[in-house]
Amino acid sequence: MRRSRPAVLVARRLLAVPVVLLALSTAVFLAMRLLPGSPATALSAGGGQTLTAAELSANQARVSQALGLDQPILTQYLRFLGDLVRLDLGSSFYGSNSVLGLLAGALPATIELTLLAMAIAVLLGVVSGVVAALRKGTWIDASARTVATVSFSLPWFALGVLGVVVFGVWLRWLPVIGRLPNALDYHPTTNFVLLDAILQDRPELVLPWLRYLILPATTLALSMAGFITRIVRASVLEVLGDDFVRTARMKGLAEGAVVRRHVLRNSWLPIVTVLGLQFGSLLGGSVITETVFSYPGVGSLLVKGVLQRDYPVVQGAALAIALLFTLVNVAVDLFYLVLDPRLRKG
Amino acid sequence: MSEPAVLGRRWRARAFARSWPAAIPWLVLAALVLVALAGPLLVSADPVRQTNQTLLPIGTPGHLLGTDDLGRDELARLVYGARPLLSVAFLATAVAAVFGTGIGLVAGFAGGRTEGAVMRFVDFALAFPSILLVILVVAAAGPGTVSLVSAIGVSLAPGLARLARALSAREAARDYVVAARLGGTRAPRVMVREILPNIAGPMLAQVVMTLSVAAGYAAGLSYLGLGIQPPTPDWGYMVQAGQEFLFSAPRLVVLPAALTLVLVVACNFAGDDLRDGLV
Numbered sequence: 001m002r003r004s005r006p007a008v009l010v011a012r013r014l015l016a017v018p019v020v021l022l023a024l025s026t027a028v029f030l031a032m033r034l035l036p037g038s039p040a041t042a043l044s045a046g047g048g049q050t051l052t053a054a055e056l057s058a059n060q061a062r063v064s065q066a067l068g069l070d071q072p073i074l075t076q077y078l079r080f081l082g083d084l085v086r087l088d089l090g091s092s093f094y095g096s097n098s099v100l101g102l103l104a105g106a107l108p109a110t111i112e113l114t115l116l117a118m119a120i121a122v123l124l125g126v127v128s129g130v131v132a133a134l135r136k137g138t139w140i141d142a143s144a145r146t147v148a149t150v151s152f153s154l155p156w157f158a159l160g161v162l163g164v165v166v167f168g169v170w171l172r173w174l175p176v177i178g179r180l181p182n183a184l185d186y187h188p189t190t191n192f193v194l195l196d197a198i199l200q201d202r203p204e205l206v207l208p209w210l211r212y213l214i215l216p217a218t219t220l221a222l223s224m225a226g227f228i229t230r231i232v233r234a235s236v237l238e239v240l241g242d243d244f245v246r247t248a249r250m251k252g253l254a255e256g257a258v259v260r261r262h263v264l265r266n267s268w269l270p271i272v273t274v275l276g277l278q279f280g281s282l283l284g285g286s287v288i289t290e291t292v293f294s295y296p297g298v299g300s301l302l303v304k305g306v307l308q309r310d311y312p313v314v315q316g317a318a319l320a321i322a323l324l325f326t327l328v329n330v331a332v333d334l335f336y337l338v339l340d341p342r343l344r345k346g
Numbered sequence: 347m348s349e350p351a352v353l354g355r356r357w358r359a360r361a362f363a364r365s366w367p368a369a370i371p372w373l374v375l376a377a378l379v380l381v382a383l384a385g386p387l388l389v390s391a392d393p394v395r396q397t398n399q400t401l402l403p404i405g406t407p408g409h410l411l412g413t414d415d416l417g418r419d420e421l422a423r424l425v426y427g428a429r430p431l432l433s434v435a436f437l438a439t440a441v442a443a444v445f446g447t448g449i450g451l452v453a454g455f456a457g458g459r460t461e462g463a464v465m466r467f468v469d470f471a472l473a474f475p476s477i478l479l480v481i482l483v484v485a486a487a488g489p490g491t492v493s494l495v496s497a498i499g500v501s502l503a504p505g506l507a508r509l510a511r512a513l514s515a516r517e518a519a520r521d522y523v524v525a526a527r528l529g530g531t532r533a534p535r536v537m538v539r540e541i542l543p544n545i546a547g548p549m550l551a552q553v554v555m556t557l558s559v560a561a562g563y564a565a566g567l568s569y570l571g572l573g574i575q576p577p578t579p580d581w582g583y584m585v586q587a588g589q590e591f592l593f594s595a596p597r598l599v600v601l602p603a604a605l606t607l608v609l610v611v612a613c614n615f616a617g618d619d620l621r622d623g624l625v
Contacts, residue, residue, distance in 0.1 A: 028482070031479070031482045031483065031486060032482075032486065149614050149615060149618050150611050150614065150615075152555070152558065152614045153555075153558050153559045153562050153610060153614065154562070154607065154610060154611075155561070155562035155563075155565055155566055155606055155607065155610055156562075156566065157565070157566050157569040157570075157582065157585060157586075157603070158562075158565065158585065158602075158603040158604070158606040158607050158610075159603075159607070161585050161589065161599050161603045162599075162600065162603050162604065162607070164592065164599075165592065165596045165599060165600055168592075169592055169593055169596050170596075176592065276473070277472070277473055279473075280472075280473045280474050280475040280476070281475065281476075281477075283475040283478070284475035284476060284477035284478055285477070287475075287477060287478065287481065288477070288566050288569065288570065291569075291570060292569075292589075302478075302481070303481070303570050306481060306482075306485040306570075306572065307570075307571055307572075314482070314485065318478060318482060321475060321478055322478075325473075325474065325475060329473065
């Protein structure tokens with residue numbers, strides 16, 4: 001069978017994005033409307049006050065009308081899609097901030113967090129995976145594998161909170177909550193702190209930013225690092241037995257150069273696969289981790305929205321996470337084409 | 347009972363804890379389950395009764411682990427908190443095991459287009475941030491054991507379905523399955539009586555690993571305030587409530603968080619041990 005040309009493959013991947021996004025936003029829409037316990041019931045229940053049945057149903061009717069929930073579901077869906085296309089995500093029930101504005105502040109924070117977490121995970125995972133494979137059968141290998149087993153599915157909230165206690169409370173090395181110190185005079189241009197530090201020429205922003213970010217990012221990274229360790233170890237062991245590695249050794253390359261130039265290069269593909277597969281879990285973890293550290297990202301926006309029954313915010317945050325998820329997976333797919341020439345031509 | 351199916355059950359022989367270090371996670375799990383079941387009989391203090399003796403330190407006579415911000419006995423709360431967490435984790439894992447094994451078994455056995463379609467969906471569901479869906483479902487349906495168990499269970503089913511598919515596709519090609527089918531046994535019976543017993547071992551190992559994820563999700567949701575509702579004590583919620591006293595009484599956070607970690611890590615090692623013993 002003839003393989004498609006790269007341009008066709010790229011185009012096909014990119015065309016899939018709106019389709020996946022439509023499916024995801026429909027799922028979010030349905031989750032918000034079809035399940036028992038409609039927003040109207042929740043919202044009209046009032047904050048802790050006891051209401052009479054008559055008051056409650058009057059409230060419900062009012063909220064339903066305001067949210068358009070009294071319309072037929074198809075009308076609601078079309079209106080939802082129309083708003084979505086115009087990027088009108090509504091505004092929060094509390095303080096009437098536009099959801100888009102809230103996301104513009106929160107999304108960069110989440111992207112910073114997840115990207116740094118990925119970088120930490122790759123660094124830890126690749127180093128320990130390679131070392132474990134090169135020292136196969138020794139205690140180093142055994143302990144790397146034990147750590148990888150321990151780190152599987154560690155609950156982020158417990159890990160994060162223990163990190164806070166150790167590094168924030170007992171050692172007092174790192175700040176406990178937030179994204180930047182309150183005293184710091186920061187006027188966001190893009191809301192990406194690193195980018196703003198460059199754009200505004202303020203290198204003094206970088207260090208406090210890193211000090212706040214390192215603990216949540218490491219919390220998020222550990223489980224992924226364990227996965228990457230396993231994958232890298234297995235793929236390095238496999239590649240080490242290949243002919244081209246023997247050839248490289250026989251032509252007198254130093255062991256370090258063999259590992260760097262030949263072994264590692266061939267281990268990148270499985271690592272990228274893991275990154276793509278695990279990014280979803282990382283995003284999910286960021287929801288909880290951000291809450292632990294009161295880190296102002298999309299995750300804590302979502303949780304706050306859920307607890308306050310602030311449905312436009314919940315909807316917007318869920319869509320933002322779905323968008324991020326889709327884009328990263330497309331990026332991973334495209335990255336394959338760059339990394340593996342075999343996928344490019346037949 | 348057909349002969350090959352019996353032969354296939356080798357995995358039953360000494361599949362777990364074949365050395366003393368490997369026994370540790372099983373002992374820890376057994377201890378936690380025992381605490382969850384019998385714990386309330388062992389501690390006399392009331393886990394929900396509030397007193398004015400707030401934030402007593404560890405080692406106070408009558409309050410071995412001190413009291414929390416509302417003067418409730420911390421030890422009693424930890425002990426009582428084991429049961430809701432473990433029951434949600436076990437039930438959700440059972441839901442995931444039934445759905446996941448069922449879907450994977452049918453897909454692997456049927457093959458062809460059914461298999462392709464099911465596995466495409468499963469792969470997508472696996473990559474998707476499932477905790478997000480769990481949060482949305484629990485938020486919409488309201489917190490409660492039923493919504494927690496079903497949301498977590500359904501979100502963890504794809505991982506098990508994937509393994510069940512791979513295993514049963516392999517088994518479906520074996521002679522004993524072919525023989526049973528040629529002998530006129532109908533497909534559902536072949537799946538349940540011939541294939542299922544032969545994939546049960548590796549599936550069980552994965553189910554134990556899934557238990558660790560389920561426990562993490564359940565505690566994580568309580569931490570967010572979406573799980574078991576107060577005043578019922580629960581480790582996740584205790585961590586969240588204790589965070590306010592991070593500097594004055596870090597133990598309120600450390601103890602429940604550490605117990606959650608111990609539970610998850612014990613499941614990880616137990617699952618790992620089972621897998622080693624079965625392969």
